[in-house]
Amino acid sequence: MHENTEFRREARGVSYTEYAAGYNLNRPPRFVVVPAGIGFFHITEQATGRVKGFRREHTEACALARHLEN
Template sequence: MHPSIQLGNEVRAALRIRSRIATKDLYEIIGRPAPMAQARFIVKPAGVAFFHVVDRRTGKARGFRRDHNEACALARRLEQQE
């Protein structure tokens, strides 16, 4: 990767971290609970009898199951691995 691209990625990662810290501090100051983080993997129906487990960041399917409960279990398992 080109050094300027790498530097830009590192700067953006640091800004994301600082943004999360500032948001957390703001909610502590105002005395309200911080919003819950959204799940990375979601289950979407795909056809008549299939459910896809989709990564929200990339929009790509990471797996599929015929049963909704099994698809949800796969999504939880993938969430724990990441």
């Protein structure tokens, strides 16, 4: 049985590395990277929690989140 993944969508699992480093301090990020299992990351819309994409590598997931921001 597949375990519940809702707990992974809490703020503690959100990747704010680039936001904290000054990537875009004018507004909070619209899309965030959330761990979604072993070797998977979801790119979710922060306001709704909807998954907009996924990647196996964290760096690729961050790149997709940046792309979706524009």
